[in-house]
Amino acid sequence: MEDYEIVELYLSRNEAAIQQTSEKFGNRLRLLAYNIVKDWQTAEECENDAYMQTWNLIPPHSPKSYLYAFLARIIRHISLNCCRERARLKRSAFVCELSEEMEQCIPAPDNVECRIDDLAFGEAINGFLHTLTKEKRNIFIRRYWYLDSITAIAKRFALSESKIKTTLFRCRNQLRKYLEKEGYVL
Amino acid sequence: MRGKDFLDKMEQIDPAYIEAADKPAKKKNNLAKWTAIAACLSIVLLAGFFAFRVKNDTLSVSFGGITRDYKKDLSITADEAAIVWPWEYKTISEQYTTVIVDGRKFISRGRPISASLLGETIGTYDVIGFDFLTEKEYRMVSEVRCISHISKNYIVAVNLGGEFYVFQYSEYEQPANLGEVLDYYSLAQTLNFDRFTIRDNSAEKEYLLNDDQYIWDILNTCRDAKFIEKDNVWDQNKKYIGFTATSDALGVYKRVFYVTSDGYIETNIFDFRYTFEIGADAANQIISYAAENSAECAIEPYTYSLVGTLVEITDEFIFIDDSILCSNQSKGMVFKIPANDLRIRRHIDFERIGVGDIVMVNFTGNIDVEAGNIVEGAYSLSRAAISDGEVFVNE
Numbered sequence: 207m208e209d210y211e212i213v214e215l216y217l218s219r220n221e222a223a224i225q226q227t228s229e230k231f232g233n234r235l236r237l238l239a240y241n242i243v244k245d246w247q248t249a250e251e252c253e254n255d256a257y258m259q260t261w262n263l264i265p266p267h268s269p270k271s272y273l274y275a276f277l278a279r280i281i282r283h284i285s286l287n288c289c290r291e292r293a294r295l296k297r298s299a300f301v302c303e304l305s306e307e308m309e310q311c312i313p314a315p316d317n318v319e320c321r322i323d324d325l326a327f328g329e330a331i332n333g334f335l336h337t338l339t340k341e342k343r344n345i346f347i348r349r350y351w352y353l354d355s356i357t358a359i360a361k362r363f364a365l366s367e368s369k370i371k372t373t374l375f376r377c378r379n380q381l382r383k384y385l386e387k388e389g390y391v392l
Numbered sequence: 393m394r395g396k397d398f399l400d401k402m403e404q405i406d407p408a409y410i411e412a413a414d415k416p417a418k419k420k421n422n423l424a425k426w427t428a429i430a431a432c433l434s435i436v437l438l439a440g441f442f443a444f445r446v447k448n449d450t451l452s453v454s455f456g457g458i459t460r461d462y463k464k465d466l467s468i469t470a471d472e473a474a475i476v477w478p479w480e481y482k483t484i485s486e487q488y489t490t491v492i493v494d495g496r497k498f499i500s501r502g503r504p505i506s507a508s509l510l511g512e513t514i515g516t517y518d519v520i521g522f523d524f525l526t527e528k529e530y531r532m533v534s535e536v537r538c539i540s541h542i543s544k545n546y547i548v549a550v551n552l553g554g555e556f557y558v559f560q561y562s563e564y565e566q567p568a569n570l571g572e573v574l575d576y577y578s579l580a581q582t583l584n585f586d587r588f589t590i591r592d593n594s595a596e597k598e599y600l601l602n603d604d605q606y607i608w609d610i611l612n613t614c615r616d617a618k619f620i621e622k623d624n625v626w627d628q629n630k631k632y633i634g635f636t637a638t639s640d641a642l643g644v645y646k647r648v649f650y651v652t653s654d655g656y657i658e659t660n661i662f663d664f665r666y667t668f669e670i671g672a673d674a675a676n677q678i679i680s681y682a683a684e685n686s687a688e689c690a691i692e693p694y695t696y697s698l699v700g701t702l703v704e705i706t707d708e709f710i711f712i713d714d715s716i717l718c719s720n721q722s723k724g725m726v727f728k729i730p731a732n733d734l735r736i737r738r739h740i741d742f743e744r745i746g747v748g749d750i751v752m753v754n755f756t757g758n759i760d761v762e763a764g765n766i767v768e769g770a771y772s773l774s775r776a777a778i779s780d781g782e783v784f785v786n787e
Contacts, residue, residue, distance in 0.1 A: 279403045282403060286400065311398060327401045331405055335405065340412070347410065351403075352414070
């Protein structure tokens with residue numbers, strides 16, 4: 207079934223929408239969640255929660271042309287929160303490390319609650335990603351969106367781990383400079 | 393705003409970028425598979441850590457020549473951070489990585505070589521280092537020497553701060569046949585096949601081989617074996633043996649040299665994948681010989697790992713207490729990690745790993761119990777998380 211047809215099912219409140227979503231994207235979504243929580247049972251719980259949220263979000267949203275990205279964003283959010291809430295989950299250490307890496311991108315990190323709204327942040331981050339080559343962009347997204355390990359990224363792109371680390375380090379620096387130059391207050 | 397918020401906000405990334413990054417990446421070269429093997433090795437490392445005898449809720453774990461009784465069902469993670477070390481925190485072999493000798497570019501393999509393996513002097517050349525943080529290039533003039541038995545076109549030794557290190561020619565050059573490789577690198581002299589693994593009913597077993605001369609004799613009869621470019625020779629289900637390939641002269645540590653029953657040899661010794669078709673007869677002669685002239689031994693992991701609480705830091709040692717892993721905490725041991733090695737010290741000084749942190753140390757040597765549990769060959773230190781209901785790392 208085409209993505210827009212599945213979205214139509216959601217819009218018409220037809221419960222077959224969830225089954226169709228699960229059949230078409232279930233494996234990818236579960237894998238994405240597992241990549242973050244590193245526990246299959248928890249990943250399945252995240253997947254089910256993601257279907258529930260999707261049901262609640264369509265409508266008003268209508269992601270006919272980007273259904274997978276829409277679902278992926280939901281399950282990423284749920285999985286990250288799951289890691290934090292279940293601090294005993296071993297993955298939380300990794301999420302903590304990634305947060306530290308991300309902090310290097312912030313021009314002046316502070317403890318003040320986030321001052322930039324989602325729309326402006328989206329504009330900033332997408333503007334920055336647009337300046338990167340396709341390969342660098344994909345590496346950056348694999349690390350900080352899909353939360354892949356350095357080893358997994360190196361394998362995916364057939365590059366050495368040191369090359370991946372260097373690329374990520376440069377990207378973080380470039381992002382910080384980009385945000386400074388464009389005057390974003392985070 | 394903190395890094396945690398930033399990580400969350402990444403969900404605002406354009407869906408098209410998210411989709412694009414999830415598509416399979418086009419493989420660039422033959423290195424891909426070896427990266428996968430490296431990843432497998434790291435899994436073996438962790439699996440090997442807890443792969444021993446079970447006594448009720450206790451697991452007997454062997455590493456570095458000692459055995460410890462640890463709690464069962466512990467889950468340990470020590471994910472790597474994407475650290476690019478500042479110049480002053482790099483070892484000299486990490487700093488200076490490139491040398492151009494008579495127009496040929498050589499890259500460091502990061503491994504020292506003993507003076508007894510060195511050949512004649514080729515000359516003195518600029519060895520180049522690059523600091524990614526400052527984007528500054530460094531140069532030092534160093535002596536470059538041949539390595540005994542090995543063609544100077546492919547591997548040379550470079551003096552860095554008084555010690556020689558192995559440098560490998562950086563470009564990908566396909567050899568015409570196996571004979572060229574045997575000759576250029578004098579593999580029969582520079583590589584010993586003394587340990588191999590074999591898959592038996594989906595479990596891997598490891599063996600020690602008495603004498604590898606016969607194998608080299610067989611390989612010498614296959615000198616015309618053609619180099620195979622195909623990417624699909626490998627099949628995990630086929631029968632094979634994998635020799636551990638460690639060689640000071642070649643600057644490689646625990647790489648692999650496969651012989652498959654359907655007639656191929658394949659290795660990652662030269663960084664790029666090298667595959668030759670030697671024929672099923674020759675391959676099976678090697679496999680049979682190895683099976684008949686070897687004895688099963690304990691599986692040796694790629695490196696050993698030690699996990700515990702960092703309890704003290706001095707100029708000489710850092711002290712790690714493994715009580716937290718012990719089924720009987722009063723039987724915890726304190727291990728001493730030499731702290732004068734930059735590869736350890738930098739994690740303390742730069743990464744701010746400190747007393748009270750749960751850490752994992754990777755090492756390649758033994759634990760000298762008589763000297764007070766000194767861990768030999770420690771080369772990395774990282775924060776770890778242990779989850780068993782008692783310990784966890786909070787955000």
